[in-house]
Amino acid sequence: MTIEVKSIPSVSVAYAxxxxxxxxxxxxxxxxxxxxxxxxxxxYLLIKSPPASGKSRALMFIALDKLQSQGLKQAxxxxxxxxxxxxxxxxxxxxxxxxxxxxxxxxxxxCDAPGSDNGGKVNSVGTFLESDDxxxxxxxxxxRFAVDKFGVExxxxxxxxxxxxxxxxxxxxxxxGFHLSQFVARDxxxxxxxxxxxxxxxxxxxxxxxxxxxxxxxxxxxYEQLNGYEYLKQLDIGYxxxxxxxxxxxxxxxxxxxKTIVHIPSVNSRExxxxxxxxxxxxxxxxxxxxxxxxxxxxxxxxxxxxxxxKVADLVDDDAAKRDRVAAALKDPSQKNNRDHVDIIxxxxxxxEGFDWIWCEHALxxxxxxxxxxxxxxxGRATRxxxxxxxxxxxNLIAEPDASEEAVTEAVNDTLKAIxxxxxxxxxxxxxxxxxxxxxxxxxxxxxxxxDGGYDxxxxxxxFNPQTGQFQxxxxxxxxxxSKEAARxxxxxxxxxxxxxxxxxxxxxxxxxxEELVAxxxxxxxxxxxxxxxxxxxxDEDQEAVRQHAVAALNLTQHAKQAALQATTEEKVxxxxxxxxxxxxxxxxxxxxxxxxIDRINPFGEAYAIxxxxxSEDSLKQVQxxxxxxxxxLTPEEAKELAVRAFKFKKERGRLPSISSADxxxxxxxxxxxxxxxxxxxxxxx
Numbered sequence: 092m093t094i095e096v097k098s099i100p101s102v103s104v105a106y107a108x109x110x111x112x113x114x115x116x117x118x119x120x121x122x123x124x125x126x127x128x129x130x131x132x133x134x135y136l137l138i139k140s141p142p143a144s145g146k147s148r149a150l151m152f153i154a155l156d157k158l159q160s161q162g163l164k165q166a167x168x169x170x171x172x173x174x175x176x177x178x179x180x181x182x183x184x185x186x187x188x189x190x191x192x193x194x195x196x197x198x199x200x201x202c203d204a205p206g207s208d209n210g211g212k213v214n215s216v217g218t219f220l221e222s223d224d225x226x227x228x229x230x231x232x233x234x235r236f237a238v239d240k241f242g243v244e245x246x247x248x249x250x251x252x253x254x255x256x257x258x259x260x261x262x263x264x265x266x267x268g269f270h271l272s273q274f275v276a277r278d279x280x281x282x283x284x285x286x287x288x289x290x291x292x293x294x295x296x297x298x299x300x301x302x303x304x305x306x307x308x309x310x311x312x313x314y315e316q317l318n319g320y321e322y323l324k325q326l327d328i329g330y331x332x333x334x335x336x337x338x339x340x341x342x343x344x345x346x347x348x349x350k351t352i353v354h355i356p357s358v359n360s361r362e363x364x365x366x367x368x369x370x371x372x373x374x375x376x377x378x379x380x381x382x383x384x385x386x387x388x389x390x391x392x393x394x395x396x397x398x399x400x401x402k403v404a405d406l407v408d409d410d411a412a413k414r415d416r417v418a419a420a421l422k423d424p425s426q427k428n429n430r431d432h433v434d435i436i437x438x439x440x441x442x443x444e445g446f447d448w449i450w451c452e453h454a455l456x457x458x459x460x461x462x463x464x465x466x467x468x469x470x471g472r473a474t475r476x477x478x479x480x481x482x483x484x485x486x487n488l489i490a491e492p493d494a495s496e497e498a499v500t501e502a503v504n505d506t507l508k509a510i511x512x513x514x515x516x517x518x519x520x521x522x523x524x525x526x527x528x529x530x531x532x533x534x535x536x537x538x539x540x541x542x543d544g545g546y547d548x549x550x551x552x553x554x555f556n557p558q559t560g561q562f563q564x565x566x567x568x569x570x571x572x573x574s575k576e577a578a579r580x581x582x583x584x585x586x587x588x589x590x591x592x593x594x595x596x597x598x599x600x601x602x603x604x605x606e607e608l609v610a611x612x613x614x615x616x617x618x619x620x621x622x623x624x625x626x627x628x629x630x631d632e633d634q635e636a637v638r639q640h641a642v643a644a645l646n647l648t649q650h651a652k653q654a655a656l657q658a659t660t661e662e663k664v665x666x667x668x669x670x671x672x673x674x675x676x677x678x679x680x681x682x683x684x685x686x687x688x689i690d691r692i693n694p695f696g697e698a699y700a701i702x703x704x705x706x707s708e709d710s711l712k713q714v715q716x717x718x719x720x721x722x723x724x725l726t727p728e729e730a731k732e733l734a735v736r737a738f739k740f741k742k743e744r745g746r747l748p749s750i751s752s753a754d755x756x757x758x759x760x761x762x763x764x765x766x767x768x769x770x771x772x773x774x775x776x777x
Contacts, residue, residue, distance in 0.1 A: 111319035119187025123311040124149040133307040140311040142287040142471025147178040151193040166250040168228040176202020201229040208232035247279040256284040314560040320476040327484040332491040338373035349452040356458030388420035406438040449475040459505040511593040522560040529565040551684035567685035570636040577633035581640040588641040602695030610693045611756040616732045646692045650677040733763020
């Protein structure tokens, strides 16, 4: 017996479709490529841009300039898997106005060559380095083996371009990350790093802070990308709960009329039946009646209930010959613009990063994916622009926690992770925030619109630049970063900070289910500790500035989301007006937009409100009980953090926080300070 699938419409955003993302300049560059090309003189360049925004071609422009005008000998393009090497095949760039064409000799695109990464391909890299040819394309693996064999000095005076940079990590066990740190230390190469994920390396840093500080960053946001499309005007993201076998409920979220990629669960996940072949069969049975296999493509033919014959590509089949034939049919360049070539793709480990099917309208993922990077990549499959495609969506289908399950803790963890992923995607989809302290000298900035009545010098203003998709928000009491690195984090990496925060088990558990929570325990103490751990090289004031900017971005997006969810999807919606109006409304509803007010908002409050409406009452109680059972009294570490806040309170107000205060946060600081003294007397900090 299954229950009705419950949906959580996490976010639904409408975009303006102004066509800017696809317009080209006189050199044949789209806006993202032009922005990156303007920084072509930088020795170390990091390009953060969504899937389908044209990063591969941006790299071609930059690499050609470095070879022709900056004195570099060769360019080596490094991609995570062989299939992505096709993105760097020859391109006639001069046809569109650029000064040269992009050409790669077939023998130097090692992604197209047979053999293993650690064999003849490594020797080919050595031969290339001794040649007069200029461009080589290989996989991350081939490059790692080549650096091991020839040494970093062999690559002097060359461009190393790393595609899908989030595969790199500062962890010493990550060989590519180790090699890149060696290249940066030697300082004899140029590096261009590109990523379509906004959470590089997930919980682990991609580069050591001292290395990352040397990179100049070009950011092109999801907002800019989708707002500038010609056809796609709406993106929905949600997670859905089910009970029983997922195949029984899949048609409640899978619309056979939509072009869909279904990613079935990993065999190690709770949602898996441990028989992936049968799962594919069950999905096909749910779709309709099997009619046989197409002899040319090996697509499964399924007659749906409305009489249409669906073409289903099965990339799960264990028969490698069949699977390769299906994969080849999907990549057939002659079918790229044929919307009717295939209807549904079922995959497990394939059809993610670098997979280009512009017609995909729905990315349906069953089971939680542990990597935020993987989720961003999967969503990217559905966000291509294509004629007639006005709406795209990502759905995460997750099993409800079941009290009878032994693995109820795992079920609860998956639920929390799904909420965290949803919160992060809301940040990614929103326009960029630039926060400014409100002071007597504040005034309007060119290019920003301030709503009806314009800029008001007596209030905290919310400005919006429709061209760049950027907010400028004035906040009273906001600290500004002092160092260049802290300013870079506030400008470029707030999503990285928020990713660490919403993935923190203590933060999300207490934010969702602790009825006695004082919001500042999360926004100040917990987030403050996370930032100290993540950026230990920053001074106290810079750490506090980063914390304030991150919590402002997270909480303002959460408030704006309420308006975005109510937004109509009719043609009259221009740009992301609901999100803009939501931020403005919140700023107007309060007497003054100050950092203390923002700190008093529970960042997980809106997520809980949605969860409580849509998860079954029994499951919600089960989750609450599982988390309450783990709750402990104040730890020495938490007491220490509260004591630090209490000391800051005394500096600002000339007195210690009072244990009898009516203000719950002041009372909590006083409790923490008292516990700190007690723990210190007990020798707990020795």
